[in-house]
Amino acid sequence: MRFQSSVKLFAQGCLILIWVSVLIVTSRAQTESGCLTDAEAKKMIASLDSPAVPGDIKKIRKELLKMVNERTRLDARISSDVQKNQGLITESAQTGEHNLVRLCEIFKQDGWLTKEALGDDGFGALVSVIGNNSAFALQRQLLPVLIAAVRKDLLSKGILATIVDGMRVASGLPQIFGTQARIRDEAIYLYPLLNDQRVDDWRASYDLPPLDQQIATMQNKYLRPVVRTPRRSLPTNQRPITDETTVLGIDDSDSATVKVQTNIVSLNIRVEGPEPTAATPALTKDDFSVLENGVEETVSSFVAIDKPFDLVLLLDFSGSTSDKRSLIKKAAQSFVASARPGDRIAVVAFATHPEIICDFTATKSELNEKISKIDMDGSSPIWESLGFTYANIIKKESSGHRSAIVFMTDGEDNSQNTTFADVLETVRHGDTTIFPVWVNTGFSGSDIGMKKYRLRLQTPLEMLADETGGAIYKVNDLKDLNGVYDQVINDLGRVYSIGYEPKNDAHDGGWRDITVKIKNRPDLVAKTRRGYYAN
Numbered sequence: 001m002r003f004q005s006s007v008k009l010f011a012q013g014c015l016i017l018i019w020v021s022v023l024i025v026t027s028r029a030q031t032e033s034g035c036l037t038d039a040e041a042k043k044m045i046a047s048l049d050s051p052a053v054p055g056d057i058k059k060i061r062k063e064l065l066k067m068v069n070e071r072t073r074l075d076a077r078i079s080s081d082v083q084k085n086q087g088l089i090t091e092s093a094q095t096g097e098h099n100l101v102r103l104c105e106i107f108k109q110d111g112w113l114t115k116e117a118l119g120d121d122g123f124g125a126l127v128s129v130i131g132n133n134s135a136f137a138l139q140r141q142l143l144p145v146l147i148a149a150v151r152k153d154l155l156s157k158g159i160l161a162t163i164v165d166g167m168r169v170a171s172g173l174p175q176i177f178g179t180q181a182r183i184r185d186e187a188i189y190l191y192p193l194l195n196d197q198r199v200d201d202w203r204a205s206y207d208l209p210p211l212d213q214q215i216a217t218m219q220n221k222y223l224r225p226v227v228r229t230p231r232r233s234l235p236t237n238q239r240p241i242t243d244e245t246t247v248l249g250i251d252d253s254d255s256a257t258v259k260v261q262t263n264i265v266s267l268n269i270r271v272e273g274p275e276p277t278a279a280t281p282a283l284t285k286d287d288f289s290v291l292e293n294g295v296e297e298t299v300s301s302f303v304a305i306d307k308p309f310d311l312v313l314l315l316d317f318s319g320s321t322s323d324k325r326s327l328i329k330k331a332a333q334s335f336v337a338s339a340r341p342g343d344r345i346a347v348v349a350f351a352t353h354p355e356i357i358c359d360f361t362a363t364k365s366e367l368n369e370k371i372s373k374i375d376m377d378g379s380s381p382i383w384e385s386l387g388f389t390y391a392n393i394i395k396k397e398s399s400g401h402r403s404a405i406v407f408m409t410d411g412e413d414n415s416q417n418t419t420f421a422d423v424l425e426t427v428r429h430g431d432t433t434i435f436p437v438w439v440n441t442g443f444s445g446s447d448i449g450m451k452k453y454r455l456r457l458q459t460p461l462e463m464l465a466d467e468t469g470g471a472i473y474k475v476n477d478l479k480d481l482n483g484v485y486d487q488v489i490n491d492l493g494r495v496y497s498i499g500y501e502p503k504n505d506a507h508d509g510g511w512r513d514i515t516v517k518i519k520n521r522p523d524l525v526a527k528t529r530r531g532y533y534a535n
Helices: 028-033 038-049 058-079 088-109 115-131 134-152 157-170 197-204 211-222 245-248 319-338 365-370 381-398 420-428 448-468 478-492
Strands: 004-008 014-021 178-182 188-189 227-228 265-272 288-292 295-297 299-301 310-316 344-351 353-359 402-410 433-441 473-475 495-500 511-518 524-528 531-532
Touching: 058 088, 088 115, 088 134, 088 197, 115 134, 115 227, 134 157, 157 178, 188 211, 197 211, 197 511, 211 227, 211 381, 211 420, 227 420, 265 288, 288 299, 288 495, 310 319, 310 381, 310 448, 319 344, 319 365, 319 402, 319 478, 344 365, 344 381, 353 365, 381 402, 381 420, 402 448, 402 473, 420 448, 420 531, 433 448, 433 478, 473 478, 511 524
Parallel strands: 188 227, 310 344, 310 402, 402 433, 433 473
Antiparallel strands: 004 014, 004 178, 178 188, 265 495, 265 524, 288 295, 288 511, 299 495, 344 353, 511 531
16 A cells, blocks of 8 residues: 545635545445445434434533544644654544444434534534544545535535545545645645536636635645646546436536547657756657557658757846846857757747747747847746747747747746746647756755755756757756757757557546657667647
8 A cells, every 4th residue: 555645625715734545445344334334324314404412411521522622633643754653644543434324323323413503613523523534434434414514504615525535545536625625745746627617607606715815825724835736638448337426417428528629639749968068969759658547659751850849938027137137038049049950049038928939930030129128127927928938929929830948937926917837838738849948046055954955946847858859957046058059959959750650549628647658778868748638
């Protein structure tokens, strides 16, 4: 059984960090005890019209608070040192399950317990016992009662939404409301959503804030980027027999609606050799092996490395770069000078707001003149500027061309309306390669705190490069920018482009993983985008 941290969002925007198993193993407690039979559930639902107050309600409240306090102490020990306390993860999961079994026994004897009877803290403990565990079989038996309690205003809709999402994730199904996420390495990953376009409507109907607002809250609380995990297609033999969308009144009839038919998948493939700056041998179509979800595909089109690129130079001119503007401009002009014949270049700069400095052109004198006249200052809306570049340059001006974005920034983002998760989804829907250039504008120091902060700034940029088949370059001194831009041009000269028609011709909107290898050349590594949505 493998474990990792998981974040759950409970009602009223309260973020709770818990530890759950990724691979759920049905325990003896669940199989022997269960929670409620159908008859017991119906009896309990009938009693919701006039819930009784047990004579020993104070004792029950005390017991519930004790359950939660013990579990909280366990989770705190785990959080302090995950590797050292691996054994406690199992203990915490089992404790949560035993607590829910005990609560089921209380329900059978005394019926539903109201907030008025338990008090705010006691009822909060009851909700935590139900929701903060991986005993999903028990939760599912309780689900009809919870739905009935919501309809009678005895339980909040947000809590129900969180519990339902947890059950679906444990069953391998996409979540409905976006309340479930996991922490891995330096990022938070939202589990796949049933429908990205309709999730905010469903959240609103269950009194939850917009998903972007939740994402921003998570980023600020845990100081990590939040990423949406793509929804993969379910094989026919794995379709759920029952679906919570029906009992919740959620209409997902168009969740797999096909809007665009895409027959050819295009890939830009960057080839790396043992030495970063050394030339790589010329390759042909037959040298590449392409796998989609593990199935080998037939390459139908091939473009060699000398085909021109559309390059967007995206420059951070925010306040943190104020004393380095001259170096930034000179380095950008050096990049223009190094570009290959036939490459078109556009320039976008940002400080408070992004601005198109120059549309695509191959005229280097025009580019240099407009770069020299850049004059702006302000905050640093990194993700809004990258989204702006996609919407106004890549999609409008570079359709049908090989494209790349060379993205110079220190990584400090002040975007108001765009999250990293938003822009990563934009990136996933295209085939543009991103080459982030992280510039140290004053984050020096070898202490642990500064190292963590630098890592926090660099992580989203590394993820963009990995997602698109690009590479990240780290510059501690702006004087080194010229050399980095030369390396970017060198790397662009190793990019092949191929196309294939997928053997799986279903257009279900699900995510397909892509792997590219170079045959019989273990010394060469192929880098390309991680996958695509089958729209």
